[in-house]
Amino acid sequence: MLLSLLLSCTPPALSEADLFREALAAPSLESALPLCIQLPPPASEDCTVAAREAHKAIDPEGCAMLVDARWRSECFFVTAEAQVEAGDAAGGLASCAESGSYRQSCVQHLWQQELFPLGELSATQALEPMAQLTERYGPYLVDGERQLWREYWMQYAERRPINPMTCVDLPPQAHCEDGWRVATSRRLWQKLKPYASKLEPGPQCMAMLPRARVGADIHPDAPELARQYSCKTHSGKLPWTPIFSTSPPR
Numbered sequence: 001m002l003l004s005l006l007l008s009c010t011p012p013a014l015s016e017a018d019l020f021r022e023a024l025a026a027p028s029l030e031s032a033l034p035l036c037i038q039l040p041p042p043a044s045e046d047c048t049v050a051a052r053e054a055h056k057a058i059d060p061e062g063c064a065m066l067v068d069a070r071w072r073s074e075c076f077f078v079t080a081e082a083q084v085e086a087g088d089a090a091g092g093l094a095s096c097a098e099s100g101s102y103r104q105s106c107v108q109h110l111w112q113q114e115l116f117p118l119g120e121l122s123a124t125q126a127l128e129p130m131a132q133l134t135e136r137y138g139p140y141l142v143d144g145e146r147q148l149w150r151e152y153w154m155q156y157a158e159r160r161p162i163n164p165m166t167c168v169d170l171p172p173q174a175h176c177e178d179g180w181r182v183a184t185s186r187r188l189w190q191k192l193k194p195y196a197s198k199l200e201p202g203p204q205c206m207a208m209l210p211r212a213r214v215g216a217d218i219h220p221d222a223p224e225l226a227r228q229y230s231c232k233t234h235s236g237k238l239p240w241t242p243i244f245s246t247s248p249p250r
Contacts, residue, residue, distance in 0.1 A: 016039055019038055019039055020036075020043070020046075020050075023047050033051060036048045041068065042071060045066045045071035046071060049071050049074050049075045052075060053081075056082040057078075058082045060076060060091070060095045063098070064098075072100070073098075073099045073101060074099075074102065076098040076100075077095075077096070077099045079095045081110070083095060084113050089110070092110050111141075111148065114133055115130075115133055115152060115155070116151075118133075119154075119155025119159055123166060123170055123174055123176065124169075126152060127170075127174065130148065133148055146175050146178065149174060149175035150179045150183070153175075153176070153180055154183045162180050164177075167180060
């Protein structure tokens, strides 16, 4: 009788889903990991990686102990991101090197993580930090300096209109004209997406576009370029080719 009472008072064992949720809700990594190891593999390693990511763990040693190649690689990936966020870019790159098939994606996440906030800076202010990023990540990219600067200009354009006169006083390594055209084109395409699938070639095309100055906040010539370009779009898809193929005015 007593045994029956004791058994009836014993709480039911947590399901795997409950253990996983409790691990992610744990207040610290130290309290999360004992819950994760109660799960059968590979769920235990999935849980471990998720807990490390949630708590921004920066010690890569814990990743090396994981058995499953997928979760070990994922562990180094999320650790690299946490290391860069903590100011250890060299450690982040070292962890990316251990991330197996995720290595290229891992490095991309790192430079984007560092570069995206630079869009808040003027191009002159960005020269030095961009030079540092180029030195750090350029060797991992096919066309490192140009690719990084293009992304800077895209981030810049997300925050303010682009004036081609910005390029006049910048050194060549800022890749200003190239980045300006790509960033402007992307912003213009984003403006056109709601209309592109409705357009058809022919004399009625111009009239189908709204008379609002589509893209006028990007560049004074953008509305007319938008109308001309869109009327040549047969598939409803906007190809990744800069609209502005000539050099911006000086």
